[in-house]
Amino acid sequence: MIFTKLTSECCWICGTNEGLSGEHKIKKSDLKKTPDNLPGILKGYKGQEKPIQGLNSKLLKFDNSICATCNNQKTQQADRSYDEFRDHSTEKIMSILNKTADAIDIAEVSDFNNAGRLELARYFAKHIGCQIDHNKFPIPCRLSRFVNREIDKACVSVKIRLAPWLWQDSLTGDLRPLNGVGGIVLVFTGNVISLPSYYQTAYMTGGLQFIVTMKLNKLEALDIWIYHSIRMGKAKPEISNERAKHLGFPFDN
Numbered sequence: 001m002i003f004t005k006l007t008s009e010c011c012w013i014c015g016t017n018e019g020l021s022g023e024h025k026i027k028k029s030d031l032k033k034t035p036d037n038l039p040g041i042l043k044g045y046k047g048q049e050k051p052i053q054g055l056n057s058k059l060l061k062f063d064n065s066i067c068a069t070c071n072n073q074k075t076q077q078a079d080r081s082y083d084e085f086r087d088h089s090t091e092k093i094m095s096i097l098n099k100t101a102d103a104i105d106i107a108e109v110s111d112f113n114n115a116g117r118l119e120l121a122r123y124f125a126k127h128i129g130c131q132i133d134h135n136k137f138p139i140p141c142r143l144s145r146f147v148n149r150e151i152d153k154a155c156v157s158v159k160i161r162l163a164p165w166l167w168q169d170s171l172t173g174d175l176r177p178l179n180g181v182g183g184i185v186l187v188f189t190g191n192v193i194s195l196p197s198y199y200q201t202a203y204m205t206g207g208l209q210f211i212v213t214m215k216l217n218k219l220e221a222l223d224i225w226i227y228h229s230i231r232m233g234k235a236k237p238e239i240s241n242e243r244a245k246h247l248g249f250p251f252d253n
């Protein structure tokens, strides 16, 4: 099986259909660091606004798609690894990013050993999996297996850059870090037969943007093209690099 068999009622990591909950789009520990943004307003890309009542608001979470065991136990180590990374590496990252406009590979700036880097990758794998599920795209089985600790081959890569957008306080005019999440994009590269190459998503918090990429192998790309492309809608590979960067998706891989 190439893709996780999905129904809206099953956990995309382990397959159970009991007690599903939604992962925070921006980790709760990150949201707590910007309390002046909450309670606040959720602004959609198309301009719609919805009030957010608190940090556990459904508006701040992906659709219910992971079970309690996966959310609380299986991915606990990965979650902790992310928190540790944010607590101990942010200052160093900021000083590097303030000198460059480029996105840098997270592996270059974390002080983790190989095991720590693997856990960090598992956090971002969980995040992109929830985003893929939220947008009803097929989830590669190896992503589920990696997050479920069945395999140790990291299947995502992560880059960081300074957040391209900031939030302006309407009262003071001050610019502040924005919490923002993009959707999932399926990127096509210029092959003769235009197959999908990778999934990519991005989110911003604390003045940083995290860009998470999962490259598809040939079987996954073919399977998406043959069996899922109609359901996923017409592919639009002609978005310009400039437009992509404006949307917060630097498609360079």
Ligand SMILES: [Zn+2]
Binding pocket: 011, 012, 013, 014, 015, 016, 066, 067, 068, 069, 070, 071
């Ligand atoms: Zn599960």
